[in-house]
Amino acid sequence: MPLLRILTDRGTEYNGHKESHAYELYLNLEDIEHTKTKAYSPQTNGICERFHKTMKTECYDILFRRKIYTQLSEIQNDIEQWLEFYNRERAHSGKYCYGKTPWQTWNDAKGLVKEYQLENLFCLSDTHFVKMKADE
Template sequence: MARSDGICERFHRTMKQEFYDIAFRKKVYNSLEELQVDVDEWLIKYNQHRPHSGKYCYGKTPMQTFQDSKHLAQEKIINKNVQSDSLINQTNVVR
């Protein structure tokens, strides 16, 4: 749990420093919707264009890291299903 808290805290700090601190100096927002448009644009840049140095990113964007690791997630799902099926078959044999 502490590791995920650290990741979230780091993201919030980055968002504050790279988006809010700059945006609120440059613009007065008249609505939450107006702010949300700029937040959404920043998130696209953050996830798809900005290289990250965090764990497992190695200078790639989060989207590149995600796409590069999709096959690993699929393998884990397949292995988990195979193991579950194996346990079910073993249980049925014992009965």
């Protein structure tokens, strides 16, 4: 059973033969399962689709109205600034954020994630381990 699972759309950057594609080789080496969403079904990839729409309306549409870019590095810098704002300052009303920023949600969840990691199972106190066995 893989430790991680990644879900992608069926975009061309992820296609290729499993044995030869660098992306697939990396996933295999890291024991990460790769599953793909159903083709032509954006509702199965809704979080990404919503992010793309938000990025278009709140970032690209505004940036391209304000400035004429002459170098790729200029737009890259402005996008990175927007992503920093999006992740650390802009409150979200999504499924897991409940009005917090993604950064706050991530930090709040780190403790929960550590509790469920298999590596930490053997670091738990004996009393917690005995309680877990009793609950089974």
